[in-house]
Amino acid sequence: MTHLPAPRRRRFALAASVLAAALLLSGCASGTDPAPSGDAAKPVSGGTLTFGRVAAVNNLDLNQQITANNAFAIDKIFEPLVSFDENGKIIPWLADYTVSDDGLSYVFKLRDGLKFSNGKAVTPKDVDFSLSRHLEVEGPLPLSAPIESIAETGEHEVTITLSEKYTPFLSELAGFSNGIFPADFGGKSEKEFFKNPIGTGPFVVDKWDPNGDISFVRNTHYWQKGKPYLDGLVYKFIADDTQLQQQLAAGQIDAIDTVPAANAAAVDSAANTVLSKTESWSTEQVFFNTQRKEFADEHVRRAIAHALDRKGITAATSFDTAEVANVLLPPSILYSANDEKGIALSYDISAAKKELAASAFPNGFTITLLLASGNSQRAQIAQIVQESLAKIGITVKIEQLDIAVFRERFFAYDFDFMLNSGQSDAPDPNGFITFQADPDGFSKSYWTHYSNDEVTKLMLEGRTTPDGPEREAIYLKIQQILADQVPYIPLFFPSNLKATTDKVHDFVVLPNGSVRFQDAWLDAKK
Amino acid sequence: MVKQAVATVARVTGRLLARVLPVMLGVVVAVFFLLRLVPGDPARMILGERATPESIAALQEQLGLNLPLWQQFWDFLTQLVTQFDTGDSLVTGTSSRLLIAERAPVSLGIVVFAVVLAILIAVPLAVAAARNRDGWADHVVRILPTVGMGMPLFWIGLLLIIVFAVQLHWFPVGGVGSGPGEPLRSLFLPALAVALGLAPPLIRSLRAQLIEVFEADFVTTFRAARVPERRILGRHVLRNAVLPTLTLLSVSTAYLIGGTLVVEKVFGINGLGTLLFQSIGSRDFPVVQGVALYCAILVVIVTTVAGALAALLDPRLRTTKGGRS
Numbered sequence: 063m064t065h066l067p068a069p070r071r072r073r074f075a076l077a078a079s080v081l082a083a084a085l086l087l088s089g090c091a092s093g094t095d096p097a098p099s100g101d102a103a104k105p106v107s108g109g110t111l112t113f114g115r116v117a118a119v120n121n122l123d124l125n126q127q128i129t130a131n132n133a134f135a136i137d138k139i140f141e142p143l144v145s146f147d148e149n150g151k152i153i154p155w156l157a158d159y160t161v162s163d164d165g166l167s168y169v170f171k172l173r174d175g176l177k178f179s180n181g182k183a184v185t186p187k188d189v190d191f192s193l194s195r196h197l198e199v200e201g202p203l204p205l206s207a208p209i210e211s212i213a214e215t216g217e218h219e220v221t222i223t224l225s226e227k228y229t230p231f232l233s234e235l236a237g238f239s240n241g242i243f244p245a246d247f248g249g250k251s252e253k254e255f256f257k258n259p260i261g262t263g264p265f266v267v268d269k270w271d272p273n274g275d276i277s278f279v280r281n282t283h284y285w286q287k288g289k290p291y292l293d294g295l296v297y298k299f300i301a302d303d304t305q306l307q308q309q310l311a312a313g314q315i316d317a318i319d320t321v322p323a324a325n326a327a328a329v330d331s332a333a334n335t336v337l338s339k340t341e342s343w344s345t346e347q348v349f350f351n352t353q354r355k356e357f358a359d360e361h362v363r364r365a366i367a368h369a370l371d372r373k374g375i376t377a378a379t380s381f382d383t384a385e386v387a388n389v390l391l392p393p394s395i396l397y398s399a400n401d402e403k404g405i406a407l408s409y410d411i412s413a414a415k416k417e418l419a420a421s422a423f424p425n426g427f428t429i430t431l432l433l434a435s436g437n438s439q440r441a442q443i444a445q446i447v448q449e450s451l452a453k454i455g456i457t458v459k460i461e462q463l464d465i466a467v468f469r470e471r472f473f474a475y476d477f478d479f480m481l482n483s484g485q486s487d488a489p490d491p492n493g494f495i496t497f498q499a500d501p502d503g504f505s506k507s508y509w510t511h512y513s514n515d516e517v518t519k520l521m522l523e524g525r526t527t528p529d530g531p532e533r534e535a536i537y538l539k540i541q542q543i544l545a546d547q548v549p550y551i552p553l554f555f556p557s558n559l560k561a562t563t564d565k566v567h568d569f570v571v572l573p574n575g576s577v578r579f580q581d582a583w584l585d586a587k588k
Numbered sequence: 589m590v591k592q593a594v595a596t597v598a599r600v601t602g603r604l605l606a607r608v609l610p611v612m613l614g615v616v617v618a619v620f621f622l623l624r625l626v627p628g629d630p631a632r633m634i635l636g637e638r639a640t641p642e643s644i645a646a647l648q649e650q651l652g653l654n655l656p657l658w659q660q661f662w663d664f665l666t667q668l669v670t671q672f673d674t675g676d677s678l679v680t681g682t683s684s685r686l687l688i689a690e691r692a693p694v695s696l697g698i699v700v701f702a703v704v705l706a707i708l709i710a711v712p713l714a715v716a717a718a719r720n721r722d723g724w725a726d727h728v729v730r731i732l733p734t735v736g737m738g739m740p741l742f743w744i745g746l747l748l749i750i751v752f753a754v755q756l757h758w759f760p761v762g763g764v765g766s767g768p769g770e771p772l773r774s775l776f777l778p779a780l781a782v783a784l785g786l787a788p789p790l791i792r793s794l795r796a797q798l799i800e801v802f803e804a805d806f807v808t809t810f811r812a813a814r815v816p817e818r819r820i821l822g823r824h825v826l827r828n829a830v831l832p833t834l835t836l837l838s839v840s841t842a843y844l845i846g847g848t849l850v851v852e853k854v855f856g857i858n859g860l861g862t863l864l865f866q867s868i869g870s871r872d873f874p875v876v877q878g879v880a881l882y883c884a885i886l887v888v889i890v891t892t893v894a895g896a897l898a899a900l901l902d903p904r905l906r907t908t909k910g911g912r913s
Binding site: 200272299304314464467471505 | 626627628629632633634635636637638639640641642643677679680681682687690691746749753754757760761762763853854855856858862863865866869870871
């Protein structure tokens with residue numbers, strides 16, 4: 063890899079996000095809204111926004127959860143010391159921070175007058191308690207940074223010391239699992255606390271049915287003055303996505319969490335609904351179980367990569383809502399090399415045939431593609447894969463299973479190859495790479511069992527190298543190796559597709575798929 | 589007559605218990621073990637794909653999923669017998685009985701509403717067809733249900749939504765609204781969807797019975813005596829024709845419940861059906877067991893009560909073993 067300049071688009075995004083962050087920080091006091099979606103109208107307070115979602119919120123324990131149904135309710139209640147904006151840029155949130163020159167100690171200064179939703183001040187003790195509990199619980203989204211100590215170094219100051227350099231630390235800390243809550247759970251038991259939690263977030267739980275709806279009311283002590291604009295927020299559980307869309311169209315609800323790609327254009331063109339399409343942190347992929355003798359052969363994997371028309375698959379199954387993937391890391395993640403030319407293996411049937419001829423299976427073979435049922439987009443991709451591979455002599459059988467069984471199968475490495483997606487929780491590349499390329503991690507390179515010493519070495523280097531060209535070079539190299547050896551074929555980067563009625567303004571969607579509702583407001587006239 | 593009624597009620601209660609208990613035991617055993625045969629681990633579903641094996645193991649232990657199967661079954665059975673509860677939801681920790689009790693009213697509402705609508709649809713149509721036998725009305729009534737029966741329930745539901753909710757705005761698209769009268773309005777379309785599936789066999793059965801009774805000797809006698817046609821129909825013909833239809837209706841209870849569970853999804857109603865689908869998806873064993881058990885009990889009760897009603901209406905059916913009672 064010699065061509066290293068960062069894509070221009072990303073630089074622009076970075077600059078824009080710094081500007082947005084500056085506006086956000088300075089703008090809180092003056093009451094101006096950063097208006098990221100470009101709304102010219104002035105926000106008005108009041109009203110309740112009803113948000114339709116296909117899954118219910120069933121647990122609010124921030125340290126035990128990872129799935130979107132709960133995560134995106136948890137992040138309305140709890141907030142971390144640092145966060146990220148809609149471009150994935152890390153920004154100060156509950157605290158401002160400085161990092162020591164050796165990169166080992168991080169000093170966090172809490173905002174003046176920062177209060178919990180019960181009106182009590184947030185103290186360093188609360189920060190220590192919250193993060194220590196997370197370290198203890200470990201949970202599905204653990205703090206992997208080598209934290210040596212968390213110390214209260216001032217009235218409003220906390221210092222976190224690492225035992226060795228760990229560049230993704232701030233990005234990890236921005237995860238919703240590192241939200242701050244009162245020390246000793248405010249005197250309640252853990253169980254009681256998470257039934258009616260107290261945090262610094264814009265909203266407070268009002269009524270909650272763990273198998274149905276949850277409603278929130280405004281946190282009157284919220285630190286962003288004047289926000290949230292909404293008096294209330296209701297997450298309405300509607301199990302069916304057709305129903306979701308029809309209720310939105312009829313104006314029965316104000317916003318919906320998911321729009322199937324196939325319906326995006328219809329929602330966009332309808333008079334009273336507005337489609338929100340933003341970059342996500344996920345990558346739709348074909349994963350190979352490299353323990354299978356066919357897929358242990360690198361030539362076979364390369365042959366398949368050459369045989370799949372990723373552009374065609376993206377266009378046909380995402381209806382122009384996704385971006386074709388050339389590398390593993392989505393463009394919204396730091397150091398993504400998606401814009402670099404010539405990284406991915408091109409769509410080339412004769413090259414595919416050549417690769418297969420060079421493999422131990424020159425005459426092809428029969429193999430099973432595993433996927434979860436209930437996802438029509440993946441079902442479509444599976445059929446295209448089947449047709450494409452038939453052209454080079456590989457017979458694909460498609461096996462669709464209910465999601466619980468599907469998970470059971472690949473957790474046991476009991477599959478040939480599968481369709482699934484990878485997802486990051488932070489803008490730093492380390493999370494994605496670690497989960498998909500660490501042969502010693504519990505997922506064994508996302509259940510592919512792929513192992514490459516150079517990738518492992520680079521992955522470890524990437525964690526300790528400070529941000530800059532040197533770190534970028536490391537991740538470009540990793541992406542290049544993965545594109546050459548194809549333990550998985552990144553197909554496309556799906557967008558976060560959501561929609562609102564036209565009376566909803568400043569509906570800010572973050573790249574992890576969550577919505578920043580403190581900025582949203584309702585047009586009372588509509 | 590009163591004595592007979594009391595005797596019937598007593599006998600029905602006895603029969604109910606004798607039927608419910610074995611059915612319950614069968615359902616409990618079958619559902620418990622069948623669910624365990626299906627692969628898929630609740631802990632994994634709760635924690636998601638990126639959960640570490642350690643956190644999954646910890647949750648399994650917390651949920652008691654690491655215990656031997658016989659012990660899990662024994663715990664389940666004891667809780668059922670002593671507290672009449674199928675246990676706490678693995679996902680939310682709330683009692684499954686409570687979850688079911690919260691959602692049962694809306695589902696039962698659809699069932700009852702659907703029966704009423706089905707009768708309101710079936711009776712006039714069947715009467716019209718039977719009275720104009722082989723006339724155009726009869727042909728229409730005989731052909732239409734055949735078309736209706738070919739359409740899947742979710743499809744009928746979607747059509748109703750598109751026409752009456754999205755286009756005409758007469759009814760809400762889905763959900764159960766709050767406020768006076770609102771639930772009734774919300775449940776009309778789902779109930780109608782179920783009723784449209786239920787009505788065709790009812791019409792067919794009722795029409796056949798009506799024709800038979802219309803041609804019976806006693807009707808001819810009434811007619812000869814110049815008894816008004818309306819009175820013959822209301823007092824005598826319908827009453828005689830309704831019995832087999834009632835039996836048919838009670839046999840359809842299982843269809844009704846199943847249909848209700850389906851339309852809940854189409855109409856975005858958070859009732860028992862949604863709870864069941866949600867719980868099956870997340871392998872929330874106690875809740876699935878609970879819903880299955882209560883639905884089974886409901887079916888047994890309805891069929892038994894319908895049998896008793898039939899007996900009250902028709903003395904001939906009271907003849908059980910040991911001659912006339």
